[in-house]
Amino acid sequence: MPETDLELLISAAQAAGDIATRYNGQSAKTWHKPDDAGPVTEADLAVNEMLEDTLRKARPDYGWLSEESQDNMDRQQTDKVFIIDPIDGTRSFIEGSDTWAHALAVVEKGVVTAAVIYLPRREKLYSAAQGGGAQLNGARVGTASRDEMEGARVLVARPAMAPELWKDTPPEFDRGYRPSLAYRTALVAQGRFDAMLTLRPTWEWDVAAGDLILREAGAATSDRHGAPLRFNNPDPRLAGVVAANPILKHKICAALAPTDKAQ
Structure with missing residues (x-):
């Protein structure tokens, strides 16, 4: 078979x-x-x-x-x-x-x-x-249920916390980091962290596998603007990635400034 x-x-x-x-x-x-x-x-x-x-x-x-x-x-x-x-x-x-x-x-x-x-x-x-x-x-495995940004355990690079990238003061995340984007997505799917985000243009191969693993673990995923992730694009770069349980993910996207400056 x-x-x-x-x-x-x-x-x-x-x-x-x-x-x-x-x-x-x-x-x-x-x-x-x-x-x-x-x-x-x-x-x-x-x-x-x-x-x-x-x-x-x-x-x-x-x-x-x-x-x-x-x-x-x-x-x-x-x-x-x-x-x-x-x-x-x-x-x-x-x-x-x-x-x-x-x-x-x-x-x-x-x-x-x-x-x-x-x-x-x-x-x-x-x-x-x-x-x-x-x-x-x-x-x-399943994603974590925390739905408040303050104190959330978030995998995010320091440049993405620059004040100009947020509508108001950047959230007071309990910030962590891993070099591998794929591993970051997996840790959120596992519930080890509450969320992950990257605001830079993001290659599809870095996050395609993690997108499904996250969603099957109960997370919501999107680009930095809140749009669903779609793959196999002519230009295989996404407008960043945000992932967390649906409530927290929505709050993070809503707090981001509508800017094209990517970090």
Whole structure:
């Protein structure tokens, strides 16, 4: 019997972890992408090559969008597309940290239908299929219920708390941070934090998997303006991301200034 998309993503993510953990991030060959787009290592490229070969052979009619592959607009002609970040948190990987992740998603007509975020060094595998709930290592997870901004535990970079980005005084969040956007989404889905937000233009591959895992855990997600997240866009960048339980998410979006200045 053919494996489901989620089963395929879980198997591929575990294989990605096997490859990535063979490398020592501090000694892996590293290059810097053009236009100050960040570093990439030989591990990123090895994982990407395996994932593209494995996933596209298994689903040859699906499109492909990955941080480490040349974008091809043929993906716009397919109903379903893989959206992949081979290693999310490459800087953490290079530093020898364990907070980097593999982020894999299947998107159908703009909506994520299967997703995996895997942190092999932490032995954490978050997963979700549309309508099936969100899981961490096979156990159901759910988002936190706090609905007040003051004192909420929020994963957010310091620049996003600049006063000009908020209508009034920035909320007094209990602020946390993780380098990997995928891991931030997973921690909110797990209920470890109440919310996460990023106000910078955000690459789809950083948050596609987390979008479904969050929603299946009971969270609401949107861009910084409150619009639903849609994926496989011609320009694969979103206007930031805000995620929390529905009440808290609405309050955060309502408190943000209607500005195009992104942090």
